[in-house]
Amino acid sequence: MDKSSAFLAHFHDDDLAPAGFASRAFRNAACEFWRKSLFYRYCRIAEDWYLGHLWLRPQKIRGYLRPITYCASSVLMVQYLRPLLRRRAMTESQTSFFYQYLVGLAFFVPGLLLGHRVGAWSFKEGERGPLVLLLVVFLCYLFAQAFLEFLGPLI
Amino acid sequence: MGALDAIVVAAYFVFILGFGSFFSKYATTTHDFFFAGRRFSWWLIALSCVSMVVGSYSFVKYSQVAYEYGFSSTQTYLNDWMLLPLWMFGWFPIVYYSRIQSIPEYVSLRFGPRTRAVMTVLLMLYMLGYIGINFFTMGVAINALIPWSVFGWAAVTALVTALYVSFGGQPSVVMTDLAQGILLILAGFILIFLGLDMLGGFSAFWHALPPSHRTAFSPLTSPPDFAAVGIFWQDGIANTAAFYFLNQGFIMRFLSVRSEQDGRRAVFAVALVLMPLVAISVSAGGWIAAALENAGFFSVSDPKEVFIRVTNFLCRPGLFGFVVAALIAALMSTVDALINAAAAIFVNDVWRPYVRPTADDRHYLGVARLASLAASGFGLLLVPVYAGFKSIYTAHAAFTAAITPPLVTVILLGFLWKRFSAAGAVCTMVGGSLAIAFSFFVPEVIKPFAHGVEPGGEYGHAYMFMRALYGLAASLVFGTVGTLLNGARPKVSLAGLVVGQRTALIRRFKGAEPNLRPSKPIVLAVKPVDIAGYVALSTEDAERLNVEPGDHIYLCDTRWWLGGLHSAHAVLKAVEGVPGRIEVGLDILEEGRLDPKRPISVVKML
Numbered sequence: 001m002d003k004s005s006a007f008l009a010h011f012h013d014d015d016l017a018p019a020g021f022a023s024r025a026f027r028n029a030a031c032e033f034w035r036k037s038l039f040y041r042y043c044r045i046a047e048d049w050y051l052g053h054l055w056l057r058p059q060k061i062r063g064y065l066r067p068i069t070y071c072a073s074s075v076l077m078v079q080y081l082r083p084l085l086r087r088r089a090m091t092e093s094q095t096s097f098f099y100q101y102l103v104g105l106a107f108f109v110p111g112l113l114l115g116h117r118v119g120a121w122s123f124k125e126g127e128r129g130p131l132v133l134l135l136v137v138f139l140c141y142l143f144a145q146a147f148l149e150f151l152g153p154l155i
Numbered sequence: 156m157g158a159l160d161a162i163v164v165a166a167y168f169v170f171i172l173g174f175g176s177f178f179s180k181y182a183t184t185t186h187d188f189f190f191a192g193r194r195f196s197w198w199l200i201a202l203s204c205v206s207m208v209v210g211s212y213s214f215v216k217y218s219q220v221a222y223e224y225g226f227s228s229t230q231t232y233l234n235d236w237m238l239l240p241l242w243m244f245g246w247f248p249i250v251y252y253s254r255i256q257s258i259p260e261y262v263s264l265r266f267g268p269r270t271r272a273v274m275t276v277l278l279m280l281y282m283l284g285y286i287g288i289n290f291f292t293m294g295v296a297i298n299a300l301i302p303w304s305v306f307g308w309a310a311v312t313a314l315v316t317a318l319y320v321s322f323g324g325q326p327s328v329v330m331t332d333l334a335q336g337i338l339l340i341l342a343g344f345i346l347i348f349l350g351l352d353m354l355g356g357f358s359a360f361w362h363a364l365p366p367s368h369r370t371a372f373s374p375l376t377s378p379p380d381f382a383a384v385g386i387f388w389q390d391g392i393a394n395t396a397a398f399y400f401l402n403q404g405f406i407m408r409f410l411s412v413r414s415e416q417d418g419r420r421a422v423f424a425v426a427l428v429l430m431p432l433v434a435i436s437v438s439a440g441g442w443i444a445a446a447l448e449n450a451g452f453f454s455v456s457d458p459k460e461v462f463i464r465v466t467n468f469l470c471r472p473g474l475f476g477f478v479v480a481a482l483i484a485a486l487m488s489t490v491d492a493l494i495n496a497a498a499a500i501f502v503n504d505v506w507r508p509y510v511r512p513t514a515d516d517r518h519y520l521g522v523a524r525l526a527s528l529a530a531s532g533f534g535l536l537l538v539p540v541y542a543g544f545k546s547i548y549t550a551h552a553a554f555t556a557a558i559t560p561p562l563v564t565v566i567l568l569g570f571l572w573k574r575f576s577a578a579g580a581v582c583t584m585v586g587g588s589l590a591i592a593f594s595f596f597v598p599e600v601i602k603p604f605a606h607g608v609e610p611g612g613e614y615g616h617a618y619m620f621m622r623a624l625y626g627l628a629a630s631l632v633f634g635t636v637g638t639l640l641n642g643a644r645p646k647v648s649l650a651g652l653v654v655g656q657r658t659a660l661i662r663r664f665k666g667a668e669p670n671l672r673p674s675k676p677i678v679l680a681v682k683p684v685d686i687a688g689y690v691a692l693s694t695e696d697a698e699r700l701n702v703e704p705g706d707h708i709y710l711c712d713t714r715w716w717l718g719g720l721h722s723a724h725a726v727l728k729a730v731e732g733v734p735g736r737i738e739v740g741l742d743i744l745e746e747g748r749l750d751p752k753r754p755i756s757v758v759k760m761l
Contacts, residue, residue, distance in 0.1 A: 094370075095375045096373065096375045099384060115244030
């Protein structure tokens, strides 16, 4: 199994529950709870819609996009949980940081996957350099802004 | 402004005019005039793009924002990463390999000529109005420093820009923008250096900043004119998409690179490396001013003047003129790209298809030069109009806000959704624009999209930033509904016009099966031959380069710092000759300005 297949398999329905930290019974129960949750259902509806109607072939990269759906949906939760987050000492501008990176990923990751799909930067041909560079710079952005956002006012 | 500063500014004008005019010899065909022969290296395009991104207002506007809000002023320039992969892997291969010359031409291929006509009209109105605004802004800015006449200064700027763009085309635009990009980044860093020196170092600067100024983001939903969520949707998504996917000047710049890979490298460098530097450069004045004020060195009465005030306070005579020259550079580098782009759209989407479809290239080159002059002249004529009727200035801003989301949606759905039809595109442009226009009169319709951001004004001034999200959503709905109700599949062939067909695109571009085998450049001596279009390599060199007859190769002067100025694309005709030497036709050497006495670098392209 190559790396992309393994990554896809990781997100297959039966593997949604985190593995390795509890008994099989607990995992099954957690998985069942997760599948019945409204959040999960909402994400699946959204995912089915955009995978079914836009340019992407669902069978190939459904697994890749699922976490993105959850991220984008999480933004809505961030919205509704903002008063709670404020009570938990998260400032408004720190909420902005999460908003930018959660919603931003919904645009960023499909583009990367598109590149992978068209074979522009294939994993198979050992051309990881540019893709890795892109991700490294992205993470630098993320960490630099997180550093400034969370530690800047305290230093 | 003293005499020495005025001399520096005048010297800048003379330098740019001379520098731009020097490269006019590289624009001998329309392909050169608009796309610089597709020969430039990635770093040249990346650096020249920077100055195109930064407008004349950038220093003034972002210094004010930086003074008021601190480091969060960089949000606008640091959110291009979100759409970057989609551009690199989805949009760029389409525009590069399909040989389109303008955005309306893509629209024509994708949706048909009627949609192209609508797009052409909207883009021309937007660009000509924007050229006028840039001249007007510049006239006001220089007139504040050297009192004479707003129109007079606008005319001087227009004349200098029009001259080098009209004669030099894209090569002049790229080369002058390179110089101007370096100049404006340097100006911001000079301000930082002088400010830190006066404050006593970085630690003193940091502690002189209010804690609220040290965060990377502004609050999510307040204030209405600087809420992070508003900046995200307006600047990060709508404006970034408009700039990267729709801006004719930007697209033309990237059609000037020598290869797809160089285009990707260039956009990577622009969005992720140079934009942070630019963000610092244009904001520096505001940060330094806030720290200086907190430390008791000086005070700012009007935040709008903070850039000029802090520059005047920190810079000695001569250096102040240098920073003002950078301000002018920011304008000229934006407006020259706009003029070149307006000329490209006029020639490719109006003159060629509707007026003279079968003229020779010399004719179109002449029309392109005249169109550049006309675009500059028309922009200049708008200056007194903008000066006399501020509502027209506001109306153009409203017009831009109204058409940007629909046009962006048309392009994005056009290349991402195969089923998206011409009917859907028209619905998007008409319905989306009307929906946004409606929101100027009934801003309450934006409220469900506003994330809790307050309106912050009435009518057209309400929800200034959140209007982008509303506009995108409305356009998306109109486009989707229009396409689904239309029912019919697009009639035009979509080959190479939607994502995921890169190899097919390259095949069509080359006219044969592409050679995608790995290869490294080799350096060879040149033997000129008097056979048109002829290029031959020895068997050994062909094996080293991994090429066969029929493959596309790129011949380039070995001096990297020329950035591809002396280079040419060619097709390998034969494998024969002496190892270590390449036989090249005289016409190719002349086209690429390659010196046969110098060794050249040979690169496999396709």
